[in-house]
Amino acid sequence: MALPQTKQDVTEARLSTLDMPQGASWANALRENALSRLRAAGLPDRRDEYWKYTRPETLVQAQGPEAALFEVDEEAELFGDVERLQIVFVDGVFDAEASDDLIGENVKIERLAEVSQTDIHWAKDLYGVLETRGQTPVARPLATLNTAMATDGVMIHATGKVSKAIHLVYHHKSTSSDAILHHLVKLEDGADLTIFESGPAAARFNKVMEVDIADTARFNHVRKQGRDHERVAVTHIFARLGRESAFKSFTLTANGVMTRNECVIELTGDDSVAHVAGAAVGDGDFHHDDTVFITHDAERCESRQVFKKVLRNGATGVFQGKILVKAGAQKTDGYQISQSLLLDGDSQFLAKPELEIYADDVICSHGSTSGAIDEEGLFYMRARGIPESTATDLLTLAFLAEAVQEVEDEGLREDINSRLSGWLERRRG
């Protein structure tokens, strides 16, 4: 089927601003392949069902909107207390000076920009593979664009327990930056790796992370998207899980005029576990979209989606979450919850929870709610002497707790809660 002309035009306009990086023949071939897939699919527009609740214009247009830099206050680094190896990108450009040496125990860390120049590398069998698999049944053309055009990223190969977390730090220093990064993470049998991500990255950011998790390996991911108000971002995580493996991902988002976080997970080995969670707080010109697609294709796997949003002053939250249980994926345990707390009548939450089940012996539950602060609870707290603003904040944090609880590290959970209460306090009265 030929692509509508308008879609072709938008796609070509976007491509005209980009130069495909050149490297080894395998890398060039994978990029060319992605480019032709992108031209076949076209970039998303408002008529696409998958973009019904989020307008893709700023993410697809040739030039991204400018984004003012955020005045960083004295706020301590979120992951400050955890031993970690930092890899710094400034507006999508690797900053060797600010980064630690890319050396760790049981792990090999390289950069896409370098790896793609070498003739032999494991990346050639993984780059774009999970992204391609993630294109069915729903197309994700912005991820395909990323595979074709990403200028850099990290290639992480974990072969055992990696003692230090790897922290990808994304600074935003140019008001007109447009960054495309593509990370590959490969965990061998029994490997155990934690990745942190933090920062706004660029005025416009398109990021893909492909995560291949072999049998019994564990992948843990905690991300904080920067507080810059005007930045726009589209991110994709594509993960494939082997037998008895685990994937955990949590995202904290405060501010950001446009964010679309997609997470596409395939449980392909028996007894594997995938949890993906997010807490987002938005004020005013804020649009946050969590789009999740989890496929159960093995027995006795567990998946959890826990997404909570606090919205005020006309902010918009979107959740599109799907659990697909394939025939034969018996004893699946799937759970999905998406909730919003609307702090005023101007904000809105749009949710599309979906279950599609082809196995007959499964437990799947889902729920989606949208509501205001509990007046009874508020009065009870005030009647005990807690001022209204403090009581409201406590109830708001309590609302977010189920998502924050998905972070395993207790100290990190406390830090996240103090971030959230700081955000709430700054918006009082």
Place this chain on the structure above:
Amino acid sequence: MLEIKNLHVDLEEEDKTILKGVNLTVEAGKVHAIMGPNGSGKSTLSYVLSGKDGYEVTGGQATLNGDDLLDMEPEERAAAGLFLAFQYPVEIPGVGNMTFLRTAMNAQRKARGEDELSAAEFLKLVREKAKTLKIDAEMLKRPVNVGFSGGEKKRNEVLQMAMLEPKMCILDETDSGLDVDAMKLVAEGVNALRDAGRGFLVITHYQRLLDHIKPDVVHIMANGRIIKSGGPELAVEVENNGYADILAEVA
């Protein structure tokens, strides 16, 4: 301590008058009880005094140690020393009982210009008070009232009262939903707090609670007014004869 003069209250949502001129004075060191049939306005009185939304005061006044209660926010009334033990304590998922209690205590202390309690001081105090009310550490850790039995919820109310040390305590049907043993435990908790500087207003349907918390004065409330006041013997009379006789007598 608590002085209520000619208090008139309407429901905001519907055009309905609930309190039609309540007069009541509770002195420090005394326990007053209010009894009365359903719909007489007893619970409304407790909500209006503690500052719940949905009620409109159309006349009269209420003061606590001379300060105008009706002019204050609910949290200011609490800091001024007013405490309402709820008939139905509210469940607050996600907020730990300890966090709740400590936040409340320190907010009140701060509002009164007192030093906040340290974590260690608070912990010592709460453990001591919880023990006498048979509230275990696990209950303290749970979210406020979530999954608590009726008895546990009421014990938790008394624990809050013991910790916050209010000057004026209003108990709204604290006996509802309690078995005899639970009622004894709650009553013991309340009795332990009786002292010369503290006033109590105990709202109840039944004389049973008043066997355990002995009142100095008993008021009968009907149709938005206090229609009769007397000693503890008035509660016994109600228990034996119901409200009909008293209602007929004043009519």
